[in-house]
Amino acid sequence: MSNPLADMEKPDVIFAIGTNMTECHPVAATRLKRALTAGATMIVADPRQTRLAKMAHLHLPIRVGSDVALLLAMAHVIQREGLIDASFIEERTAGGNEFLQHVKEFTPEWASDICEVPAADIEKAGLLYGKGNPSAIYYTLGITEHICGVDNVQSLCNLALMTGNLGVEGGGINPMRGQNNIQGAGDCGAVPNNFPGFQPCDHPESTEKFSKLYQTEIDGTKGITKVTALDNCGKGIHAMLIDGENTVVTDPDKNHCEHALKSLDHLVVIDIFMTETAQLADVVFPATAWGETDGVQTNTERRVQRLRAAVPPVGEAKPDWWIVSEIAKRMGVPGFEYESARDVFNELCELSPIYAGLDWDRIEDSEYQWPVPDRDHPGTPRLHEKEFKNGRGKFTVVGYRDPAEVISDEFPLWLTTGRRLEAYHSRTQTGRSAGIEYLLSHESLEVHPDDAEALGLVHGGMAKMASARGEIEIEVKVTDMSPQGTVFTSFSFAEVPVNILTGSGYDPVTQTAELKVCPVRVEPA
Amino acid sequence: MISDLDAQTTEKALMLTLDGEKVSFEAGETIYEVAERHRREIPTLCYDERLEAFGACRLCIVEVEGIRNPVASCTTQATEGMVIQTKTEAIEKHRKTLLELVASENRDVDVNQLSGYASQELKILVDRYDARSGRFSGKKSGTSNTKDKNPFILRDYDNCISCYRCVRVCAEREGDYAINVMNRGFDTQIITEFNNDLRDSECTFCGQCVQTCPTGALGDKKALRDSDTEGEIEKTRTICPYCGVGCSVDMLSKGDKIVGIQPAMDGPANEGALCIKGQFAFDFIQNADRLKKPMIRREDGELHECDWDEALNFAAAGFAKVRDKFGRHSVYGIASGRAPHEAAYTMQKYIRATYGTNYIDNCSRA
Amino acid sequence: MPSESNAALISRWKDEPAPLLPLLHDFHNRDGYLSEETIRDVAEGLGIPLAELFGTVTFYHHFSREAPGKSAPRVCTGNICCLHGGNELLESLKEDGATPMPCAGRCDDMIPVIIDDKAFVGKTKDSLVHRATPMPAENPGGITECVFSQIREEGRSTLDGYRATGGYAALEKALKGTPGEVIETVSESKLAGRGGAGFPTGFKWKAVADAPGDPKCIVCNADEGEPGCFKDRTIMDHDPFAVIEGMTLAAFATGAPLGFIYLRYEYPETEAILENAIEDARANGLLGENILGSGLTFHLYVRRGAGAYICGEEGSLLNSLEGKHPFPRNKPPFPVTHGFNDKPTAVNNVETLASVPHIVANGAEWYQGLGLGDLAGTKVISLSGDVQRPGNYEVPFGLPLNTLIHEWAGGPPEGRTVQAVTMAGLSGGFVGGDLSEITLDDGCLKSRGSFLGAGGIMVFDDSRNMVEAAHNAMEFFAHESCGKCFPCRIGTQRITERLNGATPNLTHEEWLAEIDDIGSTMKSTSACGLGMAAPHVTESLVRYFPEQVEAHLSKES
Missing domain, CATH: 1.20.1440.230 (NADH-ubiquinone oxidoreductase 51kDa subunit, iron-sulphur binding domain)
Known part of the structure; x- marks a missing residue:
């Protein structure tokens, strides 16, 4: 997030797109609710009539995967109505003229055909966002899990840049991170393109720095992504070390994934449960769980916070860092002589400019949001206040593209997936917590009443749902939560392995899977 | 010169007299807030600093010179020159009477600490004011809801004192408006719409009502399962393990057992809020399914438990073998977005330092 | 005529000011009770959280949630009616689904039984009749009256009759001057709130006029819930235009374009009288836009309560109007700055407002001179209980209590003596012992631990427990x-x-x-x-x- 969570109570206009926040980030959503009580106006773009959408002043139930068209047309309206922040564009951005020229052709009428919402509503959304002072954008995986995920994000940046809504209190562009430490995994360099602290792998000085620190020669190029690695299993990739991820269930195209992992010569999995992924491993290590582990995690607003162990580990479980270090030591790799999580974290701080002002003791009270470049720095609740990291904020000229697969006679419905309030991911945790089943005992497919009638589906009955990749059976829930022509389910239940169906394509830049769009056929089972 | 003087006058701190002591305050502060800053320990039952002051319990009354009746300090703004007494004999007597009245309407004053964060507030005040006199006996107020079988929130309204903190926190903080008050006067009862079960209402089981309840009328049913478990309750401050918001929580444990979760009121991300997962989905940690020993796949093709040395050596040897056979670009690491920094850091370091590649990723692409 | 659909009713009220109560009443009238479906639809339609609306509905005594509901008799079991067989009457009507209700403001003509929208009176099941509110007795003390000065005139309750007896002269006079002049006159008259609190009316109006925020609002508090008080009913039933003119003067004085009469549930006939009077006034250019060609705008609405004494408390009343749970509000801020919808609002009692046209027409000095000694003005007393002639009496402040009871109202029943009286309805408690020195003014009553309040006095003779x-x-x-x-x-x-x-x-x-x-x-x-x-x-x-x-x-x- 460019702005702190506390800023969520301060926008004049809220633009929430591709985020089912009341279910996925409920506590953050409480702040938006308070902003609404205080008089803020909210636009929600989401195919489904989520709780957030019901609270909105303007709900745009756009067709899945049509975000770029909507955002271009909103930019068109803002440009046409002179709602741009000319001095911000002049002083702090690059590529503005080209972008403003570019958007002239993308009218709300044009977008209306693609997004399947009235042009007048798109017009209204543009005016609201453009006039808001400040306007804030919130998004989640509904934006990124598309083949055009990067285009979507850049389109949002364009909106914020053209209206000067960056670096201001109550504004910004705010992705809500889905996992407790997904931000931290990136901070720590567990990505193929960056060393710890977002030091790029393809910059010679960082490569040199880390090669020296890690006492080996590291490639001066980015690594491949997980998606490519999985594609290459058995054909170049022959061993994997997977820490705490149930890849088989949460990744798209389950069959492909399972096949990939099976074709490895050596798979080592560290986890707290015998997940579907661990079952394929050659070695499974029991990790300590939350509540048994001292450590650090970074939240979605870049706040660096301490995890503390409250109870001893179950059985012989060990912290992940200890397990990884032991493997390294046994392979004769130097530099893994850690005695505690503190040692590991302090090393990270030393190597990482954004953590340079931190250490284990200084984060005791959760008060810092990175970057914290030095010991005297108070932390950075709000990014881009005075300048952008790379000098100027860059506009990107983007165009609309159809999803990787579009509906057809064979697969006439859009399937989109997401989460539910009571379940988390593959339910390895919530599924093992007493009482949750009282509220959510099984998964179902949300089908619009008109679709249900046309397809002969009944509420509570079973349906077969098929995509180009596979077929599953699922119970039908007839509801107008989803618009006609779109069905929805979550990926949380192993009994309903919806990711057998997904996986139509990947964003070419980030290789994030298009989990949010999958043409399907649904019929009574 | 004159303008300087003017500036000084306008900037002059606002002052009032608190129990004979001159103290400064800021415009907009209530008497209660000023008094709390000056450690006056004014008793309250309906007050929660995160909520709009409500003025129900009247325990926070103080005397203000020039005003005939005592005023509720929580709802009264401090004004320049106010002369306030927070603890006169008359005020203390009223407080004791109020507490005796409140004690008289409830079944129990003593409730288990596991009920919730604020559950001891009534008990503490009743003891402080020596209000267990048994005076003012009569009909009890509120009726426990025993038909709601939800597994999370105890609705024991026999212990409800109608402070409306639950109703207010649900509306003002959580924004769900799931509960409200039915009837009036002594017959008030906290309910959902049509007095249904919570499951059939707008309730999302965030638990905020439980944690602000000052009597334990609303209780954490999951934590209360361990009422009789041996040991003192320990609180450990940590961060919720679910989504990226990073809510601060206090993990409650008795001995080696985790028994419950309470939100941290001073948590910067959540300010006392949690959701159903953070509040109630904690016991997976000590679930019987947890992996307890390392396992390796033996010749029979099955995974078997083994000791750490064997497993670690087996894992290391396997990687070495693949590297030697297929080269250093044949090994890939996937770090977790769920484990702490130390896991992700060592994972990436392991890949980079061992193989000299950037063949490391995490689960953010799924 | 087929009954209207939920959607039609909701869309009729949705964009009206203070829509919740009238909308609920429409449903209550249509079905006799408020069904679960109704409550759900209203919550959705007006954007009120469902649990909150449900709680609010349960707060009001008279909203039924099941049949027979509204058509089941509600029998007054107030203090005075109980002395005259209220409980027995209730018992005899039990088979019709009768339920008790608190004092329904008819202590001068007992026992009120409300069935649907009619208030019947009678002491036995078979003697229940429907008749108009009693007129005040002919000025028994021969004093100079204010509020009652014209109320007994023939046709006074019609617009023509009202105008023929001097009505609207005050408004015409005021509109020739400035709002400030009206406030000044009212201030100088020393008129103070007649609902019980006694706050100076002119001061209140000035505060509203001076407070920032629009639209300002005038609220007539006609929730006469105090047991033993029935003066406002008499004023509204027999002199409705005096209240409306008083409110219009208040609107002019404060700059408020919006007004409400918040009427208690127990006065169903009064609602019709007021609605008709407002319609007549509107049709004749005396309400709405450009009143009397002066450019003044004042839109006036009646909102009926649903049975809650606390809604006579101004904070509760405002919450009730706004469709919120009718708890009192914390003060400050006061309604004069944060009233209806948080805008400056003058909340005045019926009697206060009905006095204003007389004061504006006759001048502040005239009004000041009506009291005895140094006391200014008059007060309507609702006298009930063990007296020969219960009813409403307009008294000059300072009148001896015994004069009222014995000379004006005929004293206690034959062979009885007065044991005690209540003051301020019930809120002033009892006054017993020697009553001969008591005069009707707060100076005297304060010394006896009581106060005049809204002016309800119940008399208990020596036979009472x-x-x-x-x-x-x-x-x-x-x-x-x-x-x-x-x-x-x-x-x-x-x-x-x-x-x-x-x-x-x-x-x-x-x-x-x-x-x-x-x-x-x-x-x-x-x-x-x-x-x-x-x-x-x-x-x-x-x-x-x-x-x-x-x-x-x-x-x-």
Whole structure:
């Protein structure tokens, strides 16, 4: 997030797109609710009539995967109505003229055909966002899990840049991170393109720095992504070390994934449960769980916070860092002589400019949001206040593209997936917590009443749902939560392995899977 | 010169007299807030600093010179020159009477600490004011809801004192408006719409009502399962393990057992809020399914438990073998977005330092 | 005619000012009760959280949630009606689904029974009749009246009759001058709130006129819920245009384009009278836009309550109007700056507003001269109970109580003497002992631990059990306590229990100490007037009738 969570109570206009926040980030959503009580106006773009959408002043139930068209047309309206922040564009951005020229052709009428919402509503959304002072954008995986995920994000940046809504209190562009430490995994360099602290792998000085620190020669190029690695299993990739991820269930195209992992010569999995992924491993290590582990995690607003162990580990479980270090030591790799999580974290701080002002003791009270470049720095609740990291904020000229697969006679419905309030991911945790089943005992497919009638589906009955990749059976829930022509389910239940169906394509830049769009056929089972 | 003087006058701190002591305050502060800053320990039952002051319990009354009746300090703004007494004999007597009245309407004053964060507030005040006199006996107020079988929130309204903190926190903080008050006067009862079960209402089981309840009328049913478990309750401050918001929580444990979760009121991300997962989905940690020993796949093709040395050596040897056979670009690491920094850091370091590649990723692409 | 659909009713009210109560009443009228489906639809339609709306509906005594609902008789069991067979009448109507209701403001013509939208009166099931509110007796003291000066004139309740008897002269006069001049006249007259609080009216109007925020609002508090008070009903029924003209003057004085009359549920006929009067005024250019060609705009609406004494408290009243749970509001801020929809609002009693046209027409000095001695103005007293001629009497401030009771109202029944009177309906508690020195003004009454309030006086002769009377009174306060503040919510309940024999284990001393402690804490710490006033009942009971208390306690143990 460019702005702190506390800023969520301060926008004049809220633009929430591709985020089912009341279910996925409920506590953050409480702040938006308070902003609404205080008089803020909210636009929600989401195919489904989520709780957030019901609270909105303007709900745009756009067709899945049509975000770029909507955002271009909103930019068109803002440009046409002179709602741009000319001095911000002049002083702090690059590529503005080209972008403003570019958007002239993308009218709300044009977008209306693609997004399947009235042009007048798109017009209204543009005016609201453009006039808001400040306007804030919130998004989640509904934006990124598309083949055009990067285009979507850049389109949002364009909106914020053209209206000067960056670096201001109550504004910004705010992705809500889905996992407790997904931000931290990136901070720590567990990505193929960056060393710890977002030091790029393809910059010679960082490569040199880390090669020296890690006492080996590291490639001066980015690594491949997980998606490519999985594609290459058995054909170049022959061993994997997977820490705490149930890849088989949460990744798209389950069959492909399972096949990939099976074709490895050596798979080592560290986890707290015998997940579907661990079952394929050659070695499974029991990790300590939350509540048994001292450590650090970074939240979605870049706040660096301490995890503390409250109870001893179950059985012989060990912290992940200890397990990884032991493997390294046994392979004769130097530099893994850690005695505690503190040692590991302090090393990270030393190597990482954004953590340079931190250490284990200084984060005791959760008060810092990175970057914290030095010991005297108070932390950075709000990014881009005075300048952008790379000098100027860059506009990107983007165009609309159809999803990787579009509906057809064979697969006439859009399937989109997401989460539910009571379940988390593959339910390895919530599924093992007493009482949750009282509220959510099984998964179902949300089908619009008109679709249900046309397809002969009944509420509570079973349906077969098929995509180009596979077929599953699922119970039908007839509801107008989803618009006609779109069905929805979550990926949380192993009994309903919806990711057998997904996986139509990947964003070419980030290789994030298009989990949010999958043409399907649904019929009574 | 004159303008300087003017500036000084306008900037002059606002002052009032608190129990004979001159103290400064800021415009907009209530008497209660000023008094709390000056450690006056004014008793309250309906007050929660995160909520709009409500003025129900009247325990926070103080005397203000020039005003005939005592005023509720929580709802009264401090004004320049106010002369306030927070603890006169008359005020203390009223407080004791109020507490005796409140004690008289409830079944129990003593409730288990596991009920919730604020559950001891009534008990503490009743003891402080020596209000267990048994005076003012009569009909009890509120009726426990025993038909709601939800597994999370105890609705024991026999212990409800109608402070409306639950109703207010649900509306003002959580924004769900799931509960409200039915009837009036002594017959008030906290309910959902049509007095249904919570499951059939707008309730999302965030638990905020439980944690602000000052009597334990609303209780954490999951934590209360361990009422009789041996040991003192320990609180450990940590961060919720679910989504990226990073809510601060206090993990409650008795001995080696985790028994419950309470939100941290001073948590910067959540300010006392949690959701159903953070509040109630904690016991997976000590679930019987947890992996307890390392396992390796033996010749029979099955995974078997083994000791750490064997497993670690087996894992290391396997990687070495693949590297030697297929080269250093044949090994890939996937770090977790769920484990702490130390896991992700060592994972990436392991890949980079061992193989000299950037063949490391995490689960953010799924 | 087929009944209207939920959607049609909701869309009719949705964009009207203060829509919740009239919308709920429409449903209540249509179905006889408020069904679950209705409550769901209204919540959705008006954007009110469902649980909140459900809670709010349950707050009001008269909203039924099941059949027979509205058509089932509601029988007054107020203090005075109980002395005249209220409970027996209720019992005889039980087979028709009758339920009790607190004092319904008809103590001069008992016993009121409300069935649907008609208030019948009668002491037995078979003698129930439907008739108009009694007219005040012919000025028995021959004083110069203000509020009642023209009320008895033929046709006064019609617009033509009102104008023929001097109505609207004040407004015409005022519109030739400035709003400030109206405020000045009202201030100089020393008119003070006649609903009980006695706040200077001119001062209130000036505060509203000066406060920032639009639209400002005038609210006529016609929620005459105080037991033993029925003056506002008489004024509204027989002189409705005086109230409307008074409100229009207030609107002109303060700059408020919007007004409401918040009328208690128990006066169904009055609602029709007011609605008709407003319609006539509107049709004749006396309400709405450009009133009397002056450019003044004032839109006036009637909003009917649903049975809650606390809604006479101005914060509760405003919450009720706004469709919120009718708890009192914390003060400050006061309604003059943060009233209806948080905008500056003058909340005035019916009698206050009905006095204004007379004051504006006749001048401040005239009004000041109406009282006795140094006291300014008049007050309408609702006199009921054990007197020969109960009814409404306009008295000059300072009139001896005995003059009112014995000379004007004929004294107690033959062979009886006056044992006690209540003051301020019930809120002033009882006054007993020697009543000969008592004059009707707060200076005198304060010395006896009481106050005039809204002007309800109930008379109890020497045959009456005062502990029972106190119990009935305290039961009323407990029934009407809103439940927000602890001292009132618990205190009214505990005192009631101590008056009905539910605490046999207490010694006499313990009983007295508990009553005293509860009362003292209620008076000092309650959040609104209800809880502060209720203990007057027991305080005065113990003070004036210790031997009856003694007898009660001996019986108990």
